[in-house]
Amino acid sequence: MENNTDKKLTESLENYLETIAMLKRENKIARVKDISKELDVKNSSVNIALNVLADKGLVIHEKYGYVDLTDEGQKIADDIQHKEDVLFKFFTEILGVEKETALKDACRMEHTISDETLAKLIFYIGKIDREKFKKKK
């Protein structure tokens, strides 16, 4: 096993990684039932996804045990979370979108925004922040 070298992930698989990272952050550990509760899917679906992710070398999952991320899986999860954070900040602080809507939108768009657009968005937010700071003084 552990031989699928293709690291291209679907939106669904990215969501599993992101959720596992979040659970580890909040609870120290991630369990199948917590993942299924968080993503509103059944345990069986989680199991199948974990097998796929383990095969890609992104999670570690011993039978009946906790779920963990490999360094590579953690890196991908952090990357997606970062995209979500940037989008959320832009939507709420610059556009003035309601938090709930902003989060929903960020959670969808984090899977499709390109590195280039993300970088430009980060730069833009920084510029606006600096302008606001100047005005305050």
Added chain:
Amino acid sequence: MENNTDKKLTESLENYLETIAMLKRENKIARVKDISKELDVKNSSVNIALNVLADKGLVIHEKYGYVDLTDEGQKIADDIQHKEDVLFKFFTEILGVEKETALKDACRMEHTISDETLAKLIFYIGKIDREKFKKKK
């Protein structure tokens, strides 16, 4: 037939509607092979999608004939195209993203952006445009 009242569309089905609208705009008519060429799928895939869309009352497709949109299908296509245009304008004119990247990103995000965020984005672009216009004078 024509009985599936569920109008919730997948990203794939939205892309078919959008492509049909574009072909009609550019060539007056839309044919199966033009759709398949544009979306880089096979004719058989187009046929299946057209059956689903026809069943939802969004396209008209007589066997071996041209493909057309119903008023409702056209409305949805216009709506998606509008989202794409807004996102593209924001990415290129405000963030300074390369056109090719901006188009790719807009074509993915047009399926997920909420009405609220879209409205706020349109308002924001308008505000920036007005500021630019003032400066020029």
Added chain:
DNA sequence: TCAAAATGTTAGACTAATATAACTTTTTAA
């Protein structure tokens, strides 16, 4: 401490979106 409850896993089925291959219909051009 051990039976019940909770949790996790596996097998089998379904849906959506695609493909290939075989077939049908329409169009074209010699």
Added chain:
DNA sequence: TTAAAAAGTTATATTAGTCTAACATTTTGA
């Protein structure tokens, strides 16, 4: 004007992601 080419359709298969139901393992508490 008809045979070949192009376009369109249908049948069947595959992949990804989900589900339910049956089964296995682990945890809990009387």
